[in-house]
Amino acid sequence: MDDIILKTEDIGVIYDGSIVALENVSLNVPTGKLTAILGPSGCGKTTLLKVIAGLIEPSTGTVKIRGKEIIGPGPDRALVFQDFALLPWATVLQNVAFGLRAQGVSKREREKTSLNYIKEVGLSGFEDKYPHQLSGGMRQRTGLARALTVNSDILLMDEPFSAVDEQMRRKLQEDLLELLKIENKTVIFVTHSIEEAVYLADQVVILSGRPGSIAEIVYPEIDRLGEIDLIRRQPRYVELVDEIWSSLKSYVE
Numbered sequence: 001m002d003d004i005i006l007k008t009e010d011i012g013v014i015y016d017g018s019i020v021a022l023e024n025v026s027l028n029v030p031t032g033k034l035t036a037i038l039g040p041s042g043c044g045k046t047t048l049l050k051v052i053a054g055l056i057e058p059s060t061g062t063v064k065i066r067g068k069e070i071i072g073p074g075p076d077r078a079l080v081f082q083d084f085a086l087l088p089w090a091t092v093l094q095n096v097a098f099g100l101r102a103q104g105v106s107k108r109e110r111e112k113t114s115l116n117y118i119k120e121v122g123l124s125g126f127e128d129k130y131p132h133q134l135s136g137g138m139r140q141r142t143g144l145a146r147a148l149t150v151n152s153d154i155l156l157m158d159e160p161f162s163a164v165d166e167q168m169r170r171k172l173q174e175d176l177l178e179l180l181k182i183e184n185k186t187v188i189f190v191t192h193s194i195e196e197a198v199y200l201a202d203q204v205v206i207l208s209g210r211p212g213s214i215a216e217i218v219y220p221e222i223d224r225l226g227e228i229d230l231i232r233r234q235p236r237y238v239e240l241v242d243e244i245w246s247s248l249k250s251y252v253e
């Protein structure tokens, strides 16, 4: 049995006293695996991630990390946003190092760690560039490097690749999987793309439409050796995408 690093128990979220965004979400997140949260727009994916990040207090239920209930954000979880969330007036290096400032790490140490992750995400040579001088893919890599510097065991990613074109998206997906072979992270990855979920995830958690609740959990077990284009033609891959598509369709009228 997998070791469970994070657990949500019976999470419910009600906005403004009446909008039920999530209901009864109980989920086990295995250590070192990638869990995708998949569902239609508005079903509560971001809400669930924010609850796990400790940014929203749920109306019911708890989030536990290694058995201990969370009470807010913490260094054990790092967030990567869809819109990059970079500081426009800061360079790549400064943006990446920013995550460490709050932790009281010395400037020299911050730069050393940051340069290491900048290299790991493939941005060497761009340390002194500003966000507006970068492509969408490079901005997203900067956001990823920043999240990695924090050195948290859990990475929370909210549709991180949805603001880039399809070609770049595939490249980032491949690179993420490569990176995860080096970095021992547990990833919770929110997406509305079935293909992305099946390609990346060990576990795909399908949320039904509003109020979001877990409709189904699928374990892709895709053989990911080889070219991404070939992987996407595997019968198992194609079958899973179809299967998930049929089940999602029944939640979206």
Ligand SMILES: Nc1ncnc2c1ncn2[C@@H]1O[C@H](COP(=O)(O)OP(=O)(O)O)[C@@H](O)[C@H]1O
Pocket (backbone or CB within 6 Å): 015, 016, 019, 021, 039, 040, 041, 042, 043, 044, 045, 046, 047, 048, 210
């Ligand atoms: N701060 C908020 N106040 C009120 N309603 C919200 C707020 N944030 C999200 N919602 C509503 O909760 C539902 C789930 O939103 P969200 O978690 O952003 O979904 P998703 O990320 O799956 O698109 C939506 O109907 C949305 O309009």
Ligand SMILES: [Mg+2]
Pocket (backbone or CB within 6 Å): 045, 046, 047
């Ligand atoms: Mg969202």
